[in-house]
Amino acid sequence: xxxxxxxxxxxxxxxxxxxxxxxxxxxxxxxxxxxxxxxxxxxxxxxxxxxxxxxxxxxxxxxxxxxxxxxxxxxxxxxxxxxxxxxxxxxxxxxxxxxxxxxxxxxxxxxxxxxxxxxxxxxxxxxxxxxxxxxxxxxxxxxxxxxxxxxxxxxxxxxxxxxxxxxxxxxxxxxxxxxxxxxxxxxxxxxxxxxxxxxxxxxxxxxxxxxxxxxxxxxxxxxxxxxxxxx
Numbered sequence: 001x002x003x004x005x006x007x008x009x010x011x012x013x014x015x016x017x018x019x020x021x022x023x024x025x026x027x028x029x030x031x032x033x034x035x036x037x038x039x040x041x042x043x044x045x046x047x048x049x050x051x052x053x054x055x056x057x058x059x060x061x062x063x064x065x066x067x068x069x070x071x072x073x074x075x076x077x078x079x080x081x082x083x084x085x086x087x088x089x090x091x092x093x094x095x096x097x098x099x100x101x102x103x104x105x106x107x108x109x110x111x112x113x114x115x116x117x118x119x120x121x122x123x124x125x126x127x128x129x130x131x132x133x134x135x136x137x138x139x140x141x142x143x144x145x146x147x148x149x150x151x152x153x154x155x156x157x158x159x160x161x162x163x164x165x166x167x168x169x170x171x172x173x174x175x176x177x178x179x180x181x182x183x184x185x186x187x188x189x190x191x192x193x194x195x196x197x198x199x200x201x202x203x204x205x206x207x208x209x210x211x212x213x214x215x216x217x218x219x220x221x222x223x224x225x226x227x228x229x230x231x
Contacts, residue, residue: 005089006227007142009102011188012149013181014167015159017208021101022218024123032224034101038077038109041084049080056131070116070207073110078135080116100225106139107146111187140199146192147220151209153181175191
C-alpha cells in the first residue's frame with residue numbers, strides 16, 4: 001500500500017464549486033480529509049515560518065525594486081502550510097489518511113499572486129521570482145494531483161453575484177469580472193504546467209455545469225482507490 005496519502009489540490013475560478021466539492025469529499029469513512037488551506041493557520045506556526053522565510057524575503061527584496069505586501073504574506077503562509085501538510089501526511093496510529101485535499105494551496109496561492117501582479121502590470125508576462133521557483137520545486141514533490149473545476153463565464157458571474165459569501169468582484173461590472181476570470185484561468189494554467197514540468201502530477205478536469213457534485217466525488221474517490229492500490 002502507499003506509505004503516504006495522496007495529496008491533491010482543488011482549483012478553479014471563483015464560483016466553480018470548489019468549496020462545495022471539498023465539503024462532499026470530507027469523508028471520514030473513506031479515510032479522506034478535505035478543506036486544508038493556507039488561510040487560518042495558527043499564529044505560532046506562522047511565526048516559525050516567518051523566521052524560516054527570512055532568506056526568501058531577503059532574496060525577494062534584492063530581486064525587485066518593488067514588491068507587494070501580499071507576496072511577503074504568501075511566502076510565510078506557504079512555508080507554514082507546507083510544514084503543516086508534512087505533519088498531516090505523516091502516517092501514525094491516529095491518522096492514516098488515504099488522501100488529503102487542499103481547498104486553497106500552492107496552486108491557488110501562486111496563481112493569485114500572478115493574476116494580481118498581471119492586473120497591476122496590465123500584462124500576463126510576469127517573470128517568475130526565485131522564491132516561486134523554489135516553492136514550485138518543493139511542492140511538485142508533495143503534490144500528486146490537481147482537480148480543476150470550471151464552468152462557463154456567464155454561470156460563474158451569476159454564482160459570484162448570488163453567493164452569500166463576500167467576493168471582491170461581486171458588485172463589479174460584467175466586463176471587469178470577465179477579465180478577472182480570464183486572468184485567473186491563465187495564472188492557474190501557468191502554475192499547473194510549471195508543476196507538471198517538475199513532477200508526476202495528474203490533472204483531473206470537471207465542468208461543474210455538466211457534472212454533478214456526487215459524480216465528481218465518486219470519480220475522485222475511484223482515482224484515490226486506484227492510486228492506493230498495491231504496486
